[in-house]
Amino acid sequence: MATHHTKMLIIGSGPAGYSAAIYGARAMLEPIVVQGLQPGGQLTITTDVENYPGFKDVIQGPWLMEQMQAQAEHVGTRMMWDTIVEVDLANGSPFRAVGDSGDEYIGETLVIATGAQAKWLGVDGEQELGGKGVSACATCDGFFYRGKKVVVIGGGNTAVEEALYLTNHSDDVTLIHRRDELRSEKILQERLFASDKITPLWNKTVSAFVAGENGALGHLDLVDTVSGEQSTIEADGAFVAIGHAPATELFKGKLPMDDGGYLQVEAGTPKTEIPGVFACGDVMDHTYRQAVTAAGTGCMAALDAERFLATQQHAQKEAAE
DSSP, X not given: OOEEEEEEEEEOOHHHHHHHHHHHHHTTOOOEEEOOSSTTGGGGGOOEEOOSTXXXXXXXXXXXXXXXXHHHHXXXXXXXXXXXXXXXXXXXXXXXXXXXXXXXXXXXEEEEOOOEEEOOOOOBTTTTTBTTTEESOHXXXXXXXXXSEEEEEOOSHHHHHHHHHHTTTOSEEEEEOSXXXXXXXXXXXXXXXXXXXXXXXXXXXXXXXXXXXXXXXXXEEEEETTTOOEEEEEOSEEEEOSOEEESOGGGTTTSOBOTTSOBOOOTTSOBOSSTTEXXXXXXXXXXXXXXXXXXXXXXXXXXXXXXXXXXHHXXXXXXXX
């Protein structure tokens, strides 16, 4: 067991954590990144990435995260293969965190980049066909289904927004919902019902995703929630849109969260209510959830951490004079 000290402690990796590390290291903050259970975040389970600026050809998510990690290390970041299980924010800076390894991490500033995970149905074929027709992000993957038949599963704001977005690429969008009415905002419902490209399919749950002859998604097995009748629907792409779960369990009772469990920050900034603690990426963003926006907020967190430390040093210098 060891104790690690740093001017900037980053919990979590992915585009937000790595970007914070790159900017922090260049500001001589000697950041430590505690990678967590999924180093690289959600992009490590994403194959084709076509919308990250700077690459005209399709790139692979895991490769992009490898490059970000290597860049962060190159400019002076220390990567720790550990998972934080306890944090102490009560006494202000410096902040203390304890890893699953038993190691202790002390940071003069703390950047939280623990991300969020899409909620999945947990049915047969869902994992096996991930990236082969099954997705949880229409904004990320809808482009690959231009002119094809797609389905969206869910009934809340996320599902309706995904279905509406997909009409930019497909004229054949089916929204599958387990009830006979939507839970989304009325204005979104009005837009959905006004679209001649979207067909709602009521009182249905998905029992399995089934591959076609080419190994990619071929059809979905459905069960009627009223009659129990079984049916199928053919689809080239299926988007599970039943919400996301931010990884904020560590911070319950320690930092303010919204109703969805996302960390609350000062508008337009990554600042939490505790000075010196910043949140970036999907852990505080339930609206955009893109790699490029996560990277942007990671940059903001590092710049604000640098300013926080500079202000503290100035105050200490004045007090000593």
